[in-house]
Amino acid sequence: MNRLALIVAIDALAGCWGGGKPPDALSNANHTPAARRTFEMRLDGVGPLGWKSEATEAALRIALPELTIKTNDLGAESGIVFDVFDGTEKLMYVVPDEQERDETGTHHYDKTIFSIFATSPRISVSGHSWRVGYPLENANDLMGCECWGEGEVTACTIRAHLAVIFEENCEVARDAGPQAMVGHKIGRIMWKRVADD
Numbered sequence: 001m002n003r004l005a006l007i008v009a010i011d012a013l014a015g016c017w018g019g020g021k022p023p024d025a026l027s028n029a030n031h032t033p034a035a036r037r038t039f040e041m042r043l044d045g046v047g048p049l050g051w052k053s054e055a056t057e058a059a060l061r062i063a064l065p066e067l068t069i070k071t072n073d074l075g076a077e078s079g080i081v082f083d084v085f086d087g088t089e090k091l092m093y094v095v096p097d098e099q100e101r102d103e104t105g106t107h108h109y110d111k112t113i114f115s116i117f118a119t120s121p122r123i124s125v126s127g128h129s130w131r132v133g134y135p136l137e138n139a140n141d142l143m144g145c146e147c148w149g150e151g152e153v154t155a156c157t158i159r160a161h162l163a164v165i166f167e168e169n170c171e172v173a174r175d176a177g178p179q180a181m182v183g184h185k186i187g188r189i190m191w192k193r194v195a196d197d
Contacts, residue, residue, distance in 0.1 A: 041191050042126045043161050046116045051193055055096035055113040091120045118189040130164055135183050142178035163190040
């Protein structure tokens, strides 16, 4: 199992959406206007983060000064990700590129971003109506779906850099195609820095 699939599966099992519970309604009560920033996911990145951005806690704090960055260790198999919060709302998490592990299994990381996962409806996708927590309206641009983890989640891809992820079993979409996911709630949306071959 590759690192990306394991990170997605662990995040799903950790209950980042409370086992399928819809996200809480957004409120301006505890946010200043500056903190209510929204971001756009494009083929070249998410908001100010892109191909040349560094995946370190310090660099992310500089790139996203109004937000809170927290290093999250997902354990020996998956390593670290950087969670990005606005107050208590998790907007996204950044996965750094991993180097080869040493003989002890210790993780070592490059400073480059491997992927970014949107976890909030405050992140839009350029040219699409996709929002985390909302049903998929159509599957027109999705090319295919695959199982990540041990079939815990469904990932449907568009072009090489974007994937829509559903926190549910993947067999139906893998066999029937992306159209099977229309009407299903989007759990996360992924931008990947380097396209799959």
